[in-house]
Amino acid sequence: MLTGGRSSRMGCDKALLPFRGGTLIEAVAAIVARSAGSATLVGRPETFGALGFAVIPDVYPGEGPLGGILTALRHSGADWNLITACDMPALNCGVLENLLETAERLDADALLPLGPAGLWEPLCAVYHRRTMEALEARFAAGVRKVSAALEAVRAVPCPVVEVSCFQNINTPEEWQARER
Numbered sequence: 765m766l767t768g769g770r771s772s773r774m775g776c777d778k779a780l781l782p783f784r785g786g787t788l789i790e791a792v793a794a795i796v797a798r799s800a801g802s803a804t805l806v807g808r809p810e811t812f813g814a815l816g817f818a819v820i821p822d823v824y825p826g827e828g829p830l831g832g833i834l835t836a837l838r839h840s841g842a843d844w845n846l847i848t849a850c851d852m853p854a855l856n857c858g859v860l861e862n863l864l865e866t867a868e869r870l871d872a873d874a875l876l877p878l879g880p881a882g883l884w885e886p887l888c889a890v891y892h893r894r895t896m897e898a899l900e901a902r903f904a905a906g907v908r909k910v911s912a913a914l915e916a917v918r919a920v921p922c923p924v925v926e927v928s929c930f931q932n933i934n935t936p937e938e939w940q941a942r943e944r
Contacts, residue, residue, distance in 0.1 A: 778933055779807070779850040788933075789850040793817050799860035800846045804839070806832045828908050829887055830899070837896040844868055849887040853942055854929040863890050866922050873898075874914060877930060878921035885930045886910040 779789035789805065789812065797803040797817070804818040812819045820839045824831025829849065836847050844867050846860060859877075867875040867890035874895055877885040887910065895917045902913040933939050 777811070781939065783853060787815070788853060790815050792848060792850050792852060792855055795855050795857055796846060796848060796860065799857045800864060804836070806835045830903055830908055830910050830913055833891065833910065834896065834900055834903060837891060837893055840893060843893050845891050845893065847889060847891055849932055851932040852888060852930060853933065854931060855888065856929055859924070859929050863922060870920060872920040873917035874919040875922050876919055877924045879924055879927035884911060884921065886914060887932065888930050
């Protein structure tokens with residue numbers, strides 16, 4: 765499942781930025797599909813419906829990444845769900861496959877990459893469907909920050925050495941500076 769949308773700092777929908785002969789979301793979704801077997805987009809069907817991937821409308825439009833994660837979990841029939849943001853152009857199959865394989869061996873609610881600097885990456889992580897109730901309760905209480913909502917579940921780290929694949933695009937300068 766991929767979540768994403770309009771960025772006030774970018775001035776446009778990041779998902780639709782031109783990338784590798786298509787759009788950024790198409791490139792990221794293709795990597796997710798190769799890694800997980802399928803990819804579903806969370807967003808506006810009228811915007812993303814023609815891209816060749818299943819699209820589910822965001823139940824909480826404008827409420828940030830946590831709303832997208834909840835939408836993805838609500839619509840998934842799988843126990844473990846790889847959920848990524850749509851604006852990570854350097855994602856690769858090896859990292860995603862490792863996350864999925866590791867998560868399936870755990871007795872946890874979520875598996876999040878943890879970089880050498882001690883930073884968690886909740887926007888490219890594997891969430892068990894059972895996290896939905898606790899995350900929804902935090903959301904209903906006004907929590908919108910994913911890391912704060914994750915305090916209500918058993919999230920475990922997946923140490924990663926290379927974190928550049930998780931770098932997302934938030935500004936026009938970051939978009940211009942990325943490797944194409």
